[in-house]
Amino acid sequence: MLTKRTSYALATAGFMLAVAAGLKYAGGLGVIGDEAVRRGVQVMIGETLAVYGNFIPKDIGSISMPVSSASCSRSPRRLGGWLLTLTGVGYAGVWAFAPIAIANVAAMPLLAAAILITVGYSGWVVLNCRWLPRNR
Amino acid sequence: MNNVFKALSDPTRRRVLELLRKGPMTAGELSEHFPVSKPTLSAHFAVLREADLIAAEKSGKTITYRLNLSVLEDALLGFAQVFGIGAAGSPKRARVAPVLKRRTT
Numbered sequence: 001m002l003t004k005r006t007s008y009a010l011a012t013a014g015f016m017l018a019v020a021a022g023l024k025y026a027g028g029l030g031v032i033g034d035e036a037v038r039r040g041v042q043v044m045i046g047e048t049l050a051v052y053g054n055f056i057p058k059d060i061g062s063i064s065m066p067v068s069s070a071s072c073s074r075s076p077r078r079l080g081g082w083l084l085t086l087t088g089v090g091y092a093g094v095w096a097f098a099p100i101a102i103a104n105v106a107a108m109p110l111l112a113a114a115i116l117i118t119v120g121y122s123g124w125v126v127l128n129c130r131w132l133p134r135n136r
Numbered sequence: 137m138n139n140v141f142k143a144l145s146d147p148t149r150r151r152v153l154e155l156l157r158k159g160p161m162t163a164g165e166l167s168e169h170f171p172v173s174k175p176t177l178s179a180h181f182a183v184l185r186e187a188d189l190i191a192a193e194k195s196g197k198t199i200t201y202r203l204n205l206s207v208l209e210d211a212l213l214g215f216a217q218v219f220g221i222g223a224a225g226s227p228k229r230a231r232v233a234p235v236l237k238r239r240t241t
Contacts, residue, residue: 058206085207
């Protein structure tokens with residue numbers, strides 16, 4: 001039996017594969033050029049990241065954070081959510097509008113920086129939470 | 137999404153969300169911040185729960201609420217707070233309105 005989160009993830013994956021296949025097919029027919037295919041796929045990746053980032057701080061379905069641990073998970077989820085949402089929008093924007101040479105160079109470091117900051121901050125919060133006195 | 141806009145349109149509910157930013161709070165702790173009766177506040181909690189903006193955990197007789205906002209809902213909350221959407225006389229609107237008036241004249 002699929003949970004809500006798993007269903008959403010599978011639907012998103014299916015959607016991404018369908019769009020990528022559709023763009024590739026259109027490129028093969030000559031309807032759009034290779035550059036447009038590449039830009040389209042990358043914009044879709046950025047937008048998917050933004051959508052996923054949007055829901056990081058939110059509980060969906062049966063997976064919810066108990067109140068006792070909410071204080072430790074709240075700020076990393078909020079920071080991660082905001083960071084990945086804005087990065088996804090930025091990633092999509094760079095691939096949609098910037099010259100290909102710039103998009104190639106700028107988009108991935110943007111994403112990498114957001115992920116590193118999120119992971120780093122989350123790790124720091126987890127360590128602090130583990131070492132805090134139990135009665136906090 | 138309609139439920140979210142309805143929930144965010146009331147300044148009391150927005151104040152509840154702002155208080156919950158600091159951390160989970162019980163219904164009793166939240167009610168201390170508002171000059172309204174507990175049944176009225178419970179109605180606000182119900183609207184917020186229906187919009188899935190807060191989550192509740194019951195422990196014995198105590199209900200503890202915590203924030204459950206997505207990034208978009210967080211942004212909408214901030215937007216509504218800045219522009220004082222809803223009933224006039226909210227503290228933030230009183231601070232922002234003169235600034236906006238000066239900029240437009």
